[in-house]
Amino acid sequence: MLEYVLFLIREDQMEDDMRSSMIRTQSEIGKIFIAQGTLVIASLRAFRNRFAESISPGEVDLIFSAAERETAERFEGALKDAHEKGVLKGAQRRANNFKATVASGKVDMAFNLVNQRADKYATKVAAAKVTAINESTRKTLNEMITRGFREGVSHTAMERAIRNRFHEFQAGKPQKHIKSRAHLVTVTEYRDAYEEGHHQMAQEMMHEGFIVEKYWQTSEDDVVSDGCAENQDYGWIKEDDLFPSGNQHSPRFPGCRCNTLHRIREA
Numbered sequence: 001m002l003e004y005v006l007f008l009i010r011e012d013q014m015e016d017d018m019r020s021s022m023i024r025t026q027s028e029i030g031k032i033f034i035a036q037g038t039l040v041i042a043s044l045r046a047f048r049n050r051f052a053e054s055i056s057p058g059e060v061d062l063i064f065s066a067a068e069r070e071t072a073e074r075f076e077g078a079l080k081d082a083h084e085k086g087v088l089k090g091a092q093r094r095a096n097n098f099k100a101t102v103a104s105g106k107v108d109m110a111f112n113l114v115n116q117r118a119d120k121y122a123t124k125v126a127a128a129k130v131t132a133i134n135e136s137t138r139k140t141l142n143e144m145i146t147r148g149f150r151e152g153v154s155h156t157a158m159e160r161a162i163r164n165r166f167h168e169f170q171a172g173k174p175q176k177h178i179k180s181r182a183h184l185v186t187v188t189e190y191r192d193a194y195e196e197g198h199h200q201m202a203q204e205m206m207h208e209g210f211i212v213e214k215y216w217q218t219s220e221d222d223v224v225s226d227g228c229a230e231n232q233d234y235g236w237i238k239e240d241d242l243f244p245s246g247n248q249h250s251p252r253f254p255g256c257r258c259n260t261l262h263r264i265r266e267a
């Protein structure tokens with residue numbers, strides 16, 4: 001029986017593969033956040049005359065709805081681009097790894113299949129990701145606006161707070177060395193796509209008749225989450241199985257530092 005050959009990825013490897021795309025995506029997402037903030041402030045003006053009155057949660061939701069709608073196409077475009085590039089680069093990286101071990105013709109065939117589906121995959125996943133990101137923004141706004149109304153802050157102060165918040169989404173807090181939400185979203189989405197590319201490539205190799213296994217590698221320090229540690233403890237598993245957390249591959253959450261390792265051998 002042939003030995004497995006093990007392949008790693010590292011954060012810096014991913015960034016090398018995609019640095020310029022990631023910079024463009026982060027800039028675009030930052031601009032989208034700023035555009036959303038401007039639209040939210042415009043919607044909020046409708047409530048100017050009744051600012052001291054109570055406002056229903058449904059009305060607060062409406063304040064963000066216009067921003068969500070008007071930025072949807074642009075946001076989905078940015079994330080589709082990120083996921084398509086990430087999947088292809090991740091698949092390419094694994095294809096190169098696999099070629100060190102197995103016949104390159106089979107690897108090329110597998111990569112072509114991933115490549116053909118990347119556009120469709122990215123379109124589907126982008127819509128879901130935009131929904132999740134907007135959901136988190138809506139929650140933040142709900143809290144800000146509801147608290148503002150309760151505490152009776154002025155309309156002007158509320159506008160300023162909202163403008164500042166969306167600016168932070170774009171730029172972070174440089175003086176406090178806090179990275180922006182645009183940065184976190186970009187890194188999370190590219191990592192997810194890149195590892196998805198590894199997974200899709202590994203799955204195609206299984207369809208080509210190889211045995212491919214994966215392993216959840218944490219950074220093995222004392223801030224690793226319980227869920228990630230449990231995934232690592234599970235050991236090597238077949239590529240099409242799920243880790244105990246229910247994930248097909250890392251990252252498990254924004255900021256998760258884990259990697260999925262692979263090994264392949266002839267059946």
Ligand SMILES: [Zn+2]
Nearest residue numbers: 228256257258
């Ligand atoms: Zn993790």
